[in-house]
Amino acid sequence: MSVELLGGRILAPYFGSSIYVWGSIITIFMMALSVGYLIGGRLSLHQPSLFRYGLFFIIAAIALTPVIVFANAWMDAVFVRIEDPRYGSLVASTVLFFIPTAILGMIAPYSVRLVVESTTTSGQVAGALYFVSTLGSALGTLMTSFYLVLWFDMNTIISVMIAALLIAGVAAMAADRFFPIEDIGNQTVTNPMEANA
Amino acid sequence: MNRALLIAWLAVVSVISTEALQADVIHREKSLYRNIEITETNERRCLIFAVRQTNHNQSCIDLADPKKIVFPYVRMTLAGLLVQPEIERALIVGLGGGTVPLTLSELYPDAVIDSVEIDPAVVRVAEEHFGFKPNEKLTVAVQDARVFVRRQLARGHRYDYILLDAFTGEYIPEHLMTKEFLTEIKRLLTKDGVVVANTFSSSRLYHHESATYADVFGELYTMRLPTSGNRIILGARSGNLPTKDILEQRANTLGSALTPFGVALAAFPKYITDRVDWDSGAAVLTDQYAPANLLNRP
Numbered sequence: 001m002s003v004e005l006l007g008g009r010i011l012a013p014y015f016g017s018s019i020y021v022w023g024s025i026i027t028i029f030m031m032a033l034s035v036g037y038l039i040g041g042r043l044s045l046h047q048p049s050l051f052r053y054g055l056f057f058i059i060a061a062i063a064l065t066p067v068i069v070f071a072n073a074w075m076d077a078v079f080v081r082i083e084d085p086r087y088g089s090l091v092a093s094t095v096l097f098f099i100p101t102a103i104l105g106m107i108a109p110y111s112v113r114l115v116v117e118s119t120t121t122s123g124q125v126a127g128a129l130y131f132v133s134t135l136g137s138a139l140g141t142l143m144t145s146f147y148l149v150l151w152f153d154m155n156t157i158i159s160v161m162i163a164a165l166l167i168a169g170v171a172a173m174a175a176d177r178f179f180p181i182e183d184i185g186n187q188t189v190t191n192p193m194e195a196n197a
Numbered sequence: 198m199n200r201a202l203l204i205a206w207l208a209v210v211s212v213i214s215t216e217a218l219q220a221d222v223i224h225r226e227k228s229l230y231r232n233i234e235i236t237e238t239n240e241r242r243c244l245i246f247a248v249r250q251t252n253h254n255q256s257c258i259d260l261a262d263p264k265k266i267v268f269p270y271v272r273m274t275l276a277g278l279l280v281q282p283e284i285e286r287a288l289i290v291g292l293g294g295g296t297v298p299l300t301l302s303e304l305y306p307d308a309v310i311d312s313v314e315i316d317p318a319v320v321r322v323a324e325e326h327f328g329f330k331p332n333e334k335l336t337v338a339v340q341d342a343r344v345f346v347r348r349q350l351a352r353g354h355r356y357d358y359i360l361l362d363a364f365t366g367e368y369i370p371e372h373l374m375t376k377e378f379l380t381e382i383k384r385l386l387t388k389d390g391v392v393v394a395n396t397f398s399s400s401r402l403y404h405h406e407s408a409t410y411a412d413v414f415g416e417l418y419t420m421r422l423p424t425s426g427n428r429i430i431l432g433a434r435s436g437n438l439p440t441k442d443i444l445e446q447r448a449n450t451l452g453s454a455l456t457p458f459g460v461a462l463a464a465f466p467k468y469i470t471d472r473v474d475w476d477s478g479a480a481v482l483t484d485q486y487a488p489a490n491l492l493n494r495p
Contacts, residue, residue, distance in 0.1 A: 009372075009487070012343065012371070012372035012484075013343060013372055013377060013378070013484050014343075014344070014347070015341070015344060016315070016340070016341025016342075016343050016344045016372070017341065017371075017372055018315060018341050019229060079347065080351075083348075085340075085341065085344050146491075149486075149487075149488045149491070150488040150491045150492075152486075153483075153486050154484075154486070155485055
C-alpha cells in the first residue's frame with residue numbers, strides 16, 4: 001500500500017495527478033495482486049518451504065529497485081510514445097509496479113500453506129493472516145501519507161522498504177536453515193505485514 | 198462561559214447567513230475536482246470553489262464594468278509585464294474565471310494566449326458565465342499542467358510570460374510546486390521570458406516555496422499589496438531581473454494601457470522588492486520531497 005501511495009507521486013511528474021492516474025495505479029496493483037495470489041497458491045503445492053518463502057521477499061526487493069533507479073528513464077520512454085496520459089499512466093504503472101506487486105501477492109497464499117496445519121483450523125489461520133497483512137497495509141498507508149513523505153525523500157522510503165524485504169527474506173531463509181519446522185508459525189505471521197507495509 | 202460561546206457562535210452564524218443571503222447562487226455544480234458555485238449580487242458575479250464554510254472567491258467580475266479586475270491579487274499577476282513587456286506567447290496555468298488570459302489578449306491582440314486548466318467544468322463555467330471565448334489566439338487545454346508543459350517543451354513552443362496560479366488555497370497540486378517542475382517552466386520560457394507565481398504567504402510552506410523558486414530562478418522579485426494577503430513572485434529565465442529604475446520606467450509607459458482594467462501599474466514598483474524575507478535554508482521542494490499540503494498547515 002505504501003508503494004501504491006508513492007506510485008501516485010512517482011507518476012505525477014509525467015502524467016499528472018488526475019483521477020485517472022490513481023485509477024491506473026489501483027488497477028495495476030489489483031491485477032498484479034490477483035495474478036500473484038494465483039501463482040503463489042500454485043507454487044505452494046510443490047515442496048513449500050521457508051527457504052522458498054524467503055526467496056519471494058528477496059525477489060520482490062530486487063523487482064522494486066528499478067522504481068528507484070529507472071523510474072524516470074522508463075516514464076520518459078512511455079511519455080514520448082503515448083500521448084494520452086490515461087494510457088500513459090496505465091502503461092507506466094504496469095512497467096514499474098506489476099512485477100514487484102505480483103511477487104508480493106504471492107506471499108499471502110504461500111503463508112497460508114506454511115501455517116495451516118489442518119483443514120479444521122485453516123479458516124482461522126487464513127483469517128489471522130489476512131488480519132495481519134491488511135492491518136499492516138493500513139498502518140503503512142497511514143504512516144506513509146501522514147508522516148514519511150514529510151520526513152523523507154521518496155527514494156529513501158522505498159529503499160527502506162527494499163531493505164526490510166531483504167531482511168525479512170534472509171530471516172526466513174536463515175530460519176529454515178537453523179530452526180526447521182518449529183519457528184514456522186511465528187515467521188510467517190510477522191512477514192506478510194512487512195511485505196505489505 | 199458556555200453562554201458567551203453560544204452567543205459568539207450565533208453571531209458568527211448570523212453574519213455568515215446574511216452574507217449568503219445577499220448573494221444569489223446562480224449556478225452550482227460538483228465537478229470531478231471540486232464544488233463550483235457562481236454567485237451574483239447587484240454588482241458582482243463570482244466564481245467560488247466552495248470548500249467548507251470558508252468559501253473562497255476564486256474569481257469575480259464587475260457586472261457593470263467587466264473589464265475591471267476585481268481582486269488585487271489578480272491585478273498583481275500583471276506585474277510580470279514590468280519584467281517582460283513584449284508578449285508574443287503567454288501561458289496561464291489555472292484558468293479560474295479567465296480574467297488574466299482575457300486581459301492579456303486585449304492588451305496584446307496579436308499574441309497567442311494559452312491557458313491550461315485541469316477541470317473541464319471550470320472551463321465551461323468560464324465560457325458560460327465569465328465571457329471567456331476561446332479562439333485560435335486564446336486557447337485553453339483541459340489537461341494536467343505538468344503534462345501540458347512537458348508536451349509543449351517537446352513540441353518546441355516557448356513562452357514570454359508564464360503565470361502559475363493553479364492553487365485554490367485548499368489543495369495544492371504538489372507536482373506543480375517542485376524544483377523539477379519549475380525547471381521545466383524555466384526551459385519553457387523565451388530568453389527574456391518571465392514567470393509570475395501567485396503564492397502562499399502564511400504557513401511554513403512560504404519558506405519552502407520561496408526557497409524552491411530561488412533555487413531555480415536565482416534572483417527574485419516579490420510583490421505584496423497592502424490590500425491583499427497574497428504575494429507574487431517574479432523570476433526571469435535569464436536570472437537577471439531589470440533594475441528598479443527600468444521597472445519604474447515601464448510602469449509609467451504601460452500604466453495607461455492598464456487603467457481600463459483597474460490596474461494601477463504605475464504604483465506597482467514601490468511594492469516590488471528583491472528582499473529575501475524567507476528562510477533561505479528551508480528544504481527545496483522536489484519531485485522526491487513534495488509534502489506541500491502538509492507544510493501548508495497553519
